[in-house]
Each structure stands twice: as C-alpha cells, then as structure tokens.
Amino acid sequence: MPQQSVLITGCSDDGIGYGLALTFQQRGYLVFATTRDAKKMSKLQDLPNVTLLALDVTEPSQIAAAAKVVSNQTGGTLDYLINNAGRNHFMPILDEDLNATRAIFETNVWGPVAVTQAFAxxxxxxxxxxxxxxxISGYVNVPWMGSYAASKRSIEIIAETLRLELGPFNVGVLSIVxxxxxxxxxxxxxxxxxPSDSLYHSIExxxxxxxxxxxxxxxxxLMTYCDQVVTKITKGATGKFWCGDSAGAVKxxxxxxxxxxxxxxxxxxxGLDKM
Known part of the structure; x- marks a missing residue:
C-alpha cells in the first residue's frame, strides 16, 4: 500500500500537535506538520518523512499554499487532517476585550473550517x-474560561454536522474531546x-x-495521550473520543x-467561592 499521509495544524514543540506528529511519524506515516512559525517546530526538524510548513489557519493564502504542497507530494490525496491549532484564553466575561475574543473564534472556529474546506x-x-x-471545557461552566469554552464547543458542533454532511463522500469526522x-x-x-476596573481584582x-x-x-x-488518540484515529473512529485527565468524569x-x-x-x- 502507498504510504498514508497526515497534516496536523498547531505543531509547536511540546504541544499536542507536536506529540501527534511525532507519533504518526514513528508509525510510518508521511507527516505534514504546521504552525504559524516553522522555527517553533525544532523538535520535528530533520525527522524522516516529516515536512514542516508555516501555516496560520487564519490566513487564506497560507492555507492554499499548504494544500498545494501536500497535493504535489501525495498525488492529490490526504488520508488524515487533524485540526489542532488553537488559542487558549482566560478572562472574566465582563472583562473581555471583544476584539480579542473575536480573534479567539477566528483561530479556534473559523480557521479549522477554512483549513477543512481547502483540504476537502x-x-x-x-x-x-x-x-x-x-x-471538555465545552461541556462545563468553568469560570474565567467562558469564551474559550464557547469556541471549542462551537467547532465541535460544526464537526458533528460535518460528519453527517461528508457521509456520502466516505470521509469520516472525529472530535477528540x-x-x-x-x-x-x-x-x-x-x-x-x-483590567483596572475589573470587579474581580480581589481574586486576581x-x-x-x-x-x-x-x-x-x-x-x-502528552505522549500517552497522543498514543491513544492516534490509535483511535487510525482505526477509523468517528463521532467523539474522550481522552485526557478528567475527560471521563466530565463526560x-x-x-x-x-x-x-x-x-x-x-x-x-x-476565587468565586471566596467572594
């Protein structure tokens, strides 16, 4: 069989994307590892069968360029696309800078949608x-993480809808909760x-x-998580797979x-319990 390929977004050193890229590489896959700044993937550099690409998921031109590279190297196919790139965020809702939260949604929601459209x-x-x-933050009301949690649950709802819409084309969709x-x-x-006028300064x-x-x-x-996740992905699982500490309890x-x-x-x- 020809070597199977995978593209993973958000592969900066020691993050989940890095761990997934390394696990796929060790299992013999052709890996396209991406992040906004390729210099932040130093631990993946020079590994066999790993191509590093600069890819900001909010930049259409970079997404198109990455899709072209992958298509040229694989003959126009991609076996696995892993939308991992994202931005974490902590802030009370009343203190949010709305421009900052819009940027969170651009990266965590619309970026993965744009990447998926390009590689479809x-x-x-x-x-x-x-x-x-x-x-799991999308399933619980964790104080200070409301905007982040909303973005992660939003992309999961989109993923679950996409799972149905891509059914006729034999493309599986899996969310790793x-x-x-x-x-x-x-x-x-x-x-x-x-912010200086926050209601929560006493518990800052x-x-x-x-x-x-x-x-x-x-x-x-990290690598325990990645080993379990890659095994699930390569078995062709669809729907949702809960993995990581507290995942089972939250489920x-x-x-x-x-x-x-x-x-x-x-x-x-x-801190709310002290106020």
Whole structure:
C-alpha cells in the first residue's frame, strides 16, 4: 500500500500537535506538520518523512499554499487532517476585550473550517478522515474560561454536522474531546492581568494562578495521550473520543449529574467561592 499521509495544524514543540506528529511519524506515516512559525517546530526538524510548513489557519493564502504542497507530494490525496491549532484564553466575561475574543473564534472556529474546506478535495479523493481537537471545557461552566469554552464547543458542533454532511463522500469526522494534558499551554499566561476596573481584582492572583496551570489539576502525559488518540484515529473512529485527565468524569457529570452539583464543584478554588 502507498504510504498514508497526515497534516496536523498547531505543531509547536511540546504541544499536542507536536506529540501527534511525532507519533504518526514513528508509525510510518508521511507527516505534514504546521504552525504559524516553522522555527517553533525544532523538535520535528530533520525527522524522516516529516515536512514542516508555516501555516496560520487564519490566513487564506497560507492555507492554499499548504494544500498545494501536500497535493504535489501525495498525488492529490490526504488520508488524515487533524485540526489542532488553537488559542487558549482566560478572562472574566465582563472583562473581555471583544476584539480579542473575536480573534479567539477566528483561530479556534473559523480557521479549522477554512483549513477543512481547502483540504476537502484531497480527503474525499482518499476517502480519508478529519479530526478536530476539542475540549471538555465545552461541556462545563468553568469560570474565567467562558469564551474559550464557547469556541471549542462551537467547532465541535460544526464537526458533528460535518460528519453527517461528508457521509456520502466516505470521509469520516472525529472530535477528540480533550481533558487535561501536560503541554506548554500552561506557560502562556505569566503576565496575566485583569483590567483596572475589573470587579474581580480581589481574586486576581487566584485567576492568574489557574491560567498558569496552578489549579491542582492532574494532567495526562502528552505522549500517552497522543498514543491513544492516534490509535483511535487510525482505526477509523468517528463521532467523539474522550481522552485526557478528567475527560471521563466530565463526560459522566455533564450527562448525568444535576447542574447544581456540577456548579459547586466548578466554582471551588476559582476565587468565586471566596467572594
């Protein structure tokens, strides 16, 4: 059989995209690893069967250029597209800069849609599979993460709709509902600040600590997560696969527990329980 191919967005070192790219590479796939700045994929550089591409999912010209490269190298097919690129975000809803939140949705929702549209002809030709990395945050009301959670649940709803719409073309769609995983994502908020007029200044340190990953949450080892996810993807799974620490608990709680019980647990330790 010809070598199968996969394109993954958001592959900066030590993130989920990086781990997925490395796992696919180790399993013998032709890997197209992308991120906005190719220099941030240093750990994937020079690996056999890995092509690094600069790709900002909000830039149509870069998406088109990446699709052309992949088509030229594979003969016009792509077996797997993994929409992983995304931006994390913490801020009380009343303190949101709406331009900033619009940018979050551009990256987390409309970017993956644009990438999927561009690569659809290659995936249809291959009878391939599209994967969206979503989040358990879309199933729970976690204070300070409302805008981010809304973006991740939005792309999951789009993915589930796409799963039906692509059925006649034999293209599978899978959402990876991701729990806590140990990545560099917990290091992005070292300078977290609330607006000067925020109602939540008395608990700013608590909010900042949670943004920085100091929330007492256990996190699954990155490569353990990636091994489970790649196995599920390559078996042709569709629908949803819950993976990562707390994923099972959130799946159960959001399905069966009263909202009041979930709310009490989610507010604990956020600072709201002290106000």
């Amino acid at each position: 002809p290659l995936l249809i030709k291959a009878k391939g599979n599209i994967v969206f990395i979503t989040s 991701t729990g806590a995983v140990k990545t560099q994502g917990q290091t992005y908020f070292g300078d977290f600040k609330l 340190d608590t909010i900042a600590a949670r943004a920085q990953g100091n929330d007492g949450t256990t996190r699954m080892n 159960f709680g959001s399905s069966y527990l009263p909202t009041s019980i979930m709310d009490r647990g989610l507010v604990k330790g956020t």
